[in-house]
Amino acid sequence: MKKMGFLGPKGSFSEEAIHLFLATQPEFKDSPPELIPFPTIPRLLFACNDKEIDWAFVPLENSTEGQVGVTMDTLGQTEHLYITREFVHPIDQCLLTHEPMSLEQIERIYSHEQAIGQCREFLEKHLPHAQQVTCLSTAEAAHRISSIRENWAAIGPRRAARLYNLHLLQECIQDVTLNATRFVLVGHHLAEMSDGEDKTSLLVIAANTPGSLYRILGEFAKRQINLSRIESRPSKRKLGEYVFFVDVDGYVFAPPIQDVLWALKQERISVKLLGSYPKALPDERIF
Numbered sequence: 001m002k003k004m005g006f007l008g009p010k011g012s013f014s015e016e017a018i019h020l021f022l023a024t025q026p027e028f029k030d031s032p033p034e035l036i037p038f039p040t041i042p043r044l045l046f047a048c049n050d051k052e053i054d055w056a057f058v059p060l061e062n063s064t065e066g067q068v069g070v071t072m073d074t075l076g077q078t079e080h081l082y083i084t085r086e087f088v089h090p091i092d093q094c095l096l097t098h099e100p101m102s103l104e105q106i107e108r109i110y111s112h113e114q115a116i117g118q119c120r121e122f123l124e125k126h127l128p129h130a131q132q133v134t135c136l137s138t139a140e141a142a143h144r145i146s147s148i149r150e151n152w153a154a155i156g157p158r159r160a161a162r163l164y165n166l167h168l169l170q171e172c173i174q175d176v177t178l179n180a181t182r183f184v185l186v187g188h189h190l191a192e193m194s195d196g197e198d199k200t201s202l203l204v205i206a207a208n209t210p211g212s213l214y215r216i217l218g219e220f221a222k223r224q225i226n227l228s229r230i231e232s233r234p235s236k237r238k239l240g241e242y243v244f245f246v247d248v249d250g251y252v253f254a255p256p257i258q259d260v261l262w263a264l265k266q267e268r269i270s271v272k273l274l275g276s277y278p279k280a281l282p283d284e285r286i287f
């Protein structure tokens with residue numbers, strides 16, 4: 001049986017999303033993979049890079065809180081991985097406690113930093129006195145508070161309340177109601193060109209010189225290639241030096257993208273292919 005890893009433990013948003021994702025993928029219907037929880041995203045991606053598992057399902061960005069930096073940085077460091085699918089999942093954050101209580105009674109809030117970030121205004125307004133404790137995942141937060149009977153709360157998915165025997169104190173506490181996270185499936189082989197619209201993710205290392213980003217973007221613009229996302233991350237080598245994560249429309253072997261890659265190579269700009277995969281359809285539950 002093939003293995004697919006996700007950020008666990010049971011009851012995380014990643015687990016919720018992976019089940020819904022698999023249900024949309026005909027290729028996994030007849031032979032569903034074994035699902036394996038990992039405690040952190042780097043461990044999950046490196047296990048996939050080292051071929052201990054066949055795929056890793058990881059969060060990449062959230063509509064409210066933005067990039068999941070640890071996923072981007074680790075993808076930049078791995079050598080044998082390609083993004084092969086993307087999946088957008090709506091995220092409703094819930095406040096979970098042992099028993100019914102007022103917000104004033106809550107002394108501590110446990111959750112993953114992304115979830116805390118998605119509820120920042122709610123926390124400032126309703127729980128300014130509560131101490132915030134970051135955890136490896138929302139499900140780990142629910143698990144942690146479940147074993148100690150204190151006036152502590154976890155922020156996480158509705159389902160975590162049932163799994164960890166917690167009370168659902170409040171639902172939809174995220175600052176923006178239409179909150180969604182884009183997950184990607186990472187594997188060892190480049191996905192084939194699809195029947196519909198594809199997208200290509202690249203990591204571009206630009207020199208810290210005048211106009212270098214302008215020249216890179218110009219190569220795409222010249223060929224009418226649409227850029228759907230550009231994000232920077234620190235290069236981790238020097239303060240003020242960055243790498244760029246770029247998503248463009250089209251399959252990597254399509255002539256216009258091949259032309260850009262060739263032109264960038266001529267200019268000695270280093271590019272890492274992160275994957276080429278079918279664009280997720282807009283989800284009517286979210287947009």
Ligand SMILES: O=C(O)C(=O)C[C@]1(C(=O)O)C=C[C@@H](O)C=C1
Nearest residue numbers: 012013014059112114137138181
């Ligand atoms: O902590 C979890 O439950 C996760 O699956 C991680 C994660 C993330 O890193 O973005 C996934 C979706 C939500 O945006 C919040 C947290």
